[in-house]
Amino acid sequence: MPAFVAQAAEEEDIERIEVTGSHIKRTDMEGPSPVTSLSSEDISKSGVTDLIGLFAKLPISGQGTFSTQANSSDDTANGGSSVSLRGLGADSTLILVNGRRVSVSPFAKSIDTAFVDINNIPIAAIKRVDILKDGASAIYGSDAIAGVINIILRDDMDGAELNVKFGDTADGGGEEQNVSLVWGNSDEKSSHTFVLDYFKREEVLYADRDYSKSANQAALRPNDPFATDFRSSSGIPGTIELASDPTVRVPDTFGNDVCAPEDIGGPFCRYDYAPHMSMFPESERFSFNYMGKYEISDSVEGFAELNGQNSKSVVRGAGSPSFEELFMSGDNPNHPFADDPDSEFYQQDLTMRRRTVDIGNRQKNVDSDYYRVILGARGDIGDWNWEAAYSYIKSESTEMGVDGFPNSQRIQEAIDSGLWNPFEPSSNSEEALAYIETFTTRTGKSTNKSFDAKISGPVFSLPAGELFVGFGAEYREQSISDNPDDQFLRGNVFGTEATQANASRDNTAIFGEVMVPIFDSLEMQFALRYEDYSDFGTTTDPKVSFLWTPTENLSFRGSYGTAFRAPSLHQIGLGRTDESPNLVDDIRCAAVGNINKACEPQEYTAVFEGNPDLGPEESTSYNLGVIYNITDNINFSLDYYNYEIEDIIDSDTQFIFSNFGADPNVVERLPSNIPGDPGEVVTIFDSFQNIGDLDTSGIDLDFRWDLDTGLGQFKLAYILNYVLEYEDRRPGAEGGQRIDTEVGDFEQPEFRWTASADWIGFDENLGVNLAVNYIDEFEQDAAVQAVGMPKVDSFTTVDTAINFYGFKNTVLTLGATNLFNEEPPFAYHDFMGFVVNVHSGQGRFAYLQAKYSF
Template sequence: MKKGFLKKTPIALAITATLASAQIFAQSAQSDTQEGEMELVEVTGSHIKRAAMDGPSPVASLTAEDIANTGVTDLIGLFARLPISGQGTFSTQANSSDDTANGGSSVSLRGLGADSTLILVNGRRVSVSPFAKNIDTAFVDINNIPLAAIKRVDILKDGASATYGSDAIAGVINVILRDDFDGLEISGKIGGTSAGGGEESNISMVWGNTTDNSSHTFIVDYFNREELLYADRRYSRTANQAAARPNDPFATDFRSSSGIPGTIALASDPTNRLPDTFGNDVCAAEDIDTANNLCRYDYAPHMTMVPSTERLSYNYLGTYTLSDNLEAFVELSGQNAKTTVKGAGSPSFNELFMAGDNPNHPFAGDPTHPFFGQDLTMRRRTVDIGNRQKEVDSDYFRSVLGLEGELGGWNWEAAYSYIKSDAVERGVDGFPNSRRIQEAIDSGLWNPFEPSTNTAEALAYIETTTTRVGKSTTRSYDAQISGPVLAMPSGDMMLALGVEHRRDSISDNPDDQFVRGDIFGTEATQANGSRDNTALFAELAAPLGDNFEMQLAVRHEDYSDFGTTTDPKLSFLWSPLDSLSLRGSWGTAFRAPSLSQLGLGRTDESPNLVDTIRCDAVGNVNKACEPQEYTAVFEGNPDLGPEESESYNLGVIVNLSDSFTASLDYYHYEIENIIDSDTQFVFSNFGDDPNVVVRLPSSDPNDPGEVVTINDSFQNLGDLNTSGLDLDLRYNLDSNLGSFTLSYVMNYVLDYEDLRPDVDGGLRVNLTEGDYEQPEWRWTGAVDWSRGDLGARLAVNYIDSFAQDASVQQPGMSDIDSMTTVDTTVNYFGFEKITVTLGVTNLFDEEPPFDYSDFMGFTPTVHSGQGRFAYLSSTYQF
């Protein structure tokens, strides 16, 4: 189906599709109020306990059954399928030896960033990962929460800083843990991909006991996933996409310019170079780039698409009745996770040198060669000490101790929380120490141009192991009270008051080798910081009529490192008819700069950039006009201020009958003072400033020289505006053939405008809807069926097409195509106390659409390279 037609009729087509689709999650729209007394519960998005789950804010809930029916094996697999998830959602896919958050995953609602989506567990914050994503993005690692421990997941789809404080710009994800199980349950699951790699196994045990004055729920979960290599997939097994797609004029050779044995160049002029075809060890003929005089290297087959992971976790939730009006509660969670990430051998780009009189000089016996007696530099990959391998060992611990009760018709709660995340990242293979490798070249111990002659002693001398240690902690005290303050004709006006004090700290420290710059060919971070935060908040809910409710919330925050902020929120729910409700909200929100952004030490990154300065000067010399890796040096900025936003939401909820419900919400966000870096902008506009971009000397007066490093930092720069539509539909049908549930969930981006600084001091449009990684339309539809002892589900997931990366876009180049996948499950309940499930995700083994901008041939931030995945699971309850 053509994108143009879809763009013109998204709502009409969405409504039509309800007859052949079903929603992933349960509709959070208005439900019938049951007669009689109901237990008061705290709904995500409000501190006021209420009898009904519905309210003015758009909240969607996914039950444990909903999650199981999707066939996913972890939370990130679930969120990656939700239409509301956007750019910035990341899993362990595309983890590499250069990644700064290996093993971690998080979600970005509406594409506003993982650090603008607040993750809660049972309504309370958890500590961020000690290792930031992309060196600065603070995120809560949702891999710490096993599916077996989840009762439901609530998604608040509007800004909520007035309720929860920082990071709730895009919305809130609240994971509610199982706490009311009685008995024993054992579950197991195995699965694998049809194309190989990524096999998974999972086993969990849930034990619960409930008495008149206490309840206990204990959960143990083990999860194991084998690695998936880029070599395991046809479209990503080589970085030379030009050779893999010989009939595609736009396909690019992404092989590294650092090869084996490499490229020899003059130290005085690195642009004067030759591929190493001299002596016994030579560059393979297929790796010689004659156009650029380079020995290239295909790194793709040696890299993990998805690393191997092993997780063991436990959860305990307990309540104890101390008196008629007083109850104590305890929450304890922990996990150990081990992740192994593989990458190609470390590359060097003119960091190493060989003197003209070195005994291993490749032209020592050829006085006629122009390089004879000349000092040399080189582009070389240290494959001789092995490919790189990192092992990440992380521990997570969460504890909450609290009391709750009732006093004079008011409900109150107070708790202390302590959450800690520790991680150790070790480089165990393939990492050279640049200082020792240079010493070994100078002494003649190690010959970079004849690797087959190097001894085990020489290789042991140049190889090292690396260590990076991280720790993140959150300590908090919170107390709140809520109850009626005024009797009104339509019900009580309710008030909630609360206070919270939190201390966050983070440390991310690589070993001295990284600090001294002795490790080349990989990225490292260093960040340390802490902050205190005190918050006061209030919320008022007033029934202004039999069918109209108004809520007002406000929160005041005082941060030790950047000051104070106050954020209000106003929302309403109006139900003029039993079958029709209107809701809306307006509020401001903020995101405090992360401790990594404030306290980052000197950190090396390897972004893909285009050297526009050199390209304009000398053309596509050494692919200066094409994106390739450069070394960017970052440091934190202690003067950063918070991001600030304003958002509103307007929605309609329709209940035409007990069988059909629908909701349509319009959202709009305006975010100012975005905290980010724009290294390409710095590179392009200040690339000729030696204080910003350090370059090697060149003999050509027109050539500015090859880049050594680019200096950059984080700033409050630019704005971001976005708006769109959320559509949820559900239809239940009972027939002689069984019970059917048809439903549809859609997110359609009407506008997305990312504004960044321009050379004239104004703002330029950096990204808009439909640009790279910005699909305008995502939807999921499915049909659930049950009859007797059988149940089945068929779901269709759609991601819209979007433009190629602007850095590679050329006239005639196609967009990145849309992707449609089908998931299915079949459940059998005919065995006593046993449920058996057979399922397949990506049933038709749909390959991700081709992306011209990177070596793997697809967009890992948007599409999955897993392919068809089949699984068998079973649950037994005692």
């Protein structure tokens, strides 16, 4: 339990430490704001090999958390991972390393979500992770709407530690290897800690799992009336269509190369792309970390932090699809109906839906470098503590398309000249294939340069103790660039997605805090931060919090404050970017019915651009909680939280499509010969807006029980996040607002919990860890919901590990995550058959680990 401020003042030998959530040092870890700390031992017991594996299991993590799962040739942030606290988005969760910001990934997730790639931080380098579970812009500035994750790196090594881990999945793919070496020394004047870490993970394809091995979910689940055939309408050799009216079409069953009978679905030659796509990409990372400090004088200490990582990912996708981008003239020498005057296609200009499998399946190689340098000094002036530092952080990434990407200009030239025949793939020469294939390059860079300084200490004594203040300033420069090659910019590459964004900003902040002991049992904390941004203006955010300890075993805490999120540089500086969202053409569906599946979700081309006129998201939040030590060995904390967020920055392409789909300035369509038919969609134009509001509230429970028995020591824990309200409101069709998402809707489970038990034998040579992870059920995606369709079921997994300490300086661990190899619950919205943003398709992962200290 927290110590009284008055007691701390009397005991001058108690060291004050800085706790996440305040710049004022205090004598204990428990403060007015709710903070959960996970030690390196806690992380090791979880069995995970990277941070996203840890965060994805936390009940507080929600919709918007993402890993490398489902990386594909269409993803815009391959190789990256980040966490979304309370489901408010990865860009509303502030990630710190040792209390300071790091640069965002140069490649945004879903074209606009700026995120810190937590894959840059190896587990071997982590001392602990603090999770601040309320808004904290008054302390740390932008992005701290949902809370703060502060990753504290190891800095106290004296000796060496070698850790080796090997693991594999039960169903194929995903083999992992991890080797780390930590060493260092400490003395009265200095300390130095070094970490080398190597991590490699084998790829997992959708083909490796029975429930995702085919995009034809109807065939995988023949007794399920709601299962859908998601196979693409762009097949091989394809579907032939009239250029003048693409609704007139037939599968290519003419000539030597024909569409296989099992691939013919309605008027299309379909293609099963699922087996060729990455569920988890192949990944390889090598990291170096150094933490050092040196005593310059009795009152001044210099420190340095150096971190670097190179990471590589290989992402696979099916051959590139084209949807009416290619044409063949009526007099082309390869025209498939040149000798059939009875055909309606005879001497007609043609277009097609055709997949270029003949040049190979798509492969992207992503190579990223991350650098972080912190140089600073800290010291004491009497009872006051000060610290100042300069930070330089840079992330660079190169994404190369090395196989399976056609150049649309050259492929059209090859069709026109007769060099390449799209309807007879087996007749095409190596020369023709080499001519139409291209290699793509996309480069990105993100930098964060900052200088910060702060000072804190006691001002004067009050009857209940000393009043502490802290204040400081920070100047930060940020920049991002994300530039695909000229082929992308000219629109000459189809079958893939890439973003272009270039922007920079600087901002200056000044901040202050006051910690006031009102009574022996009541502490109040006040904070205020002012920020001036070069691109959108200024913002001021306050925070008030309290900690009341009426008895030795009982405390109450609460906080109230405002927070903000500045528009990301990607949202402001995004250039023209093509996306392929799954949408329903409500305008056409209402006009002519389900022609060409207009009433069903399918891919359309949406063009996005940045919006330099965006304002910040703004939020108000409060937290009320109780901490109770029932006995010396049993305690719990219970917190109620409430967030109200305004002016959310987002796009809503389906809303634009449904409500303005008849406006040619918003949706470009092909002409149609069918009366009343608005025509097939060519392009939808969209951008980012301050578009809506969001309210959410809920309860966090953390229960702990340490139990000593004749059989050894047990540590029991239960952690729950229960969402009482989640209401995301967006523009309505006739003004006002509509509710877009509520708790229990798609990807919004009502509650998540984790129950764990750790046992150490009485001789301390053997230990067992067991954890049960539960995610509640939720509705299917609204786009596919039908009467009688079951919800996405709840998901329960069990993790366990056996630790043996019988050898000197050595710990041997045999463990497994998802011990019973539970499949993720079925979902109807997409081809893989499960919700990749909520559930994992890894399956059982068994591992053996050895740690030796010397």
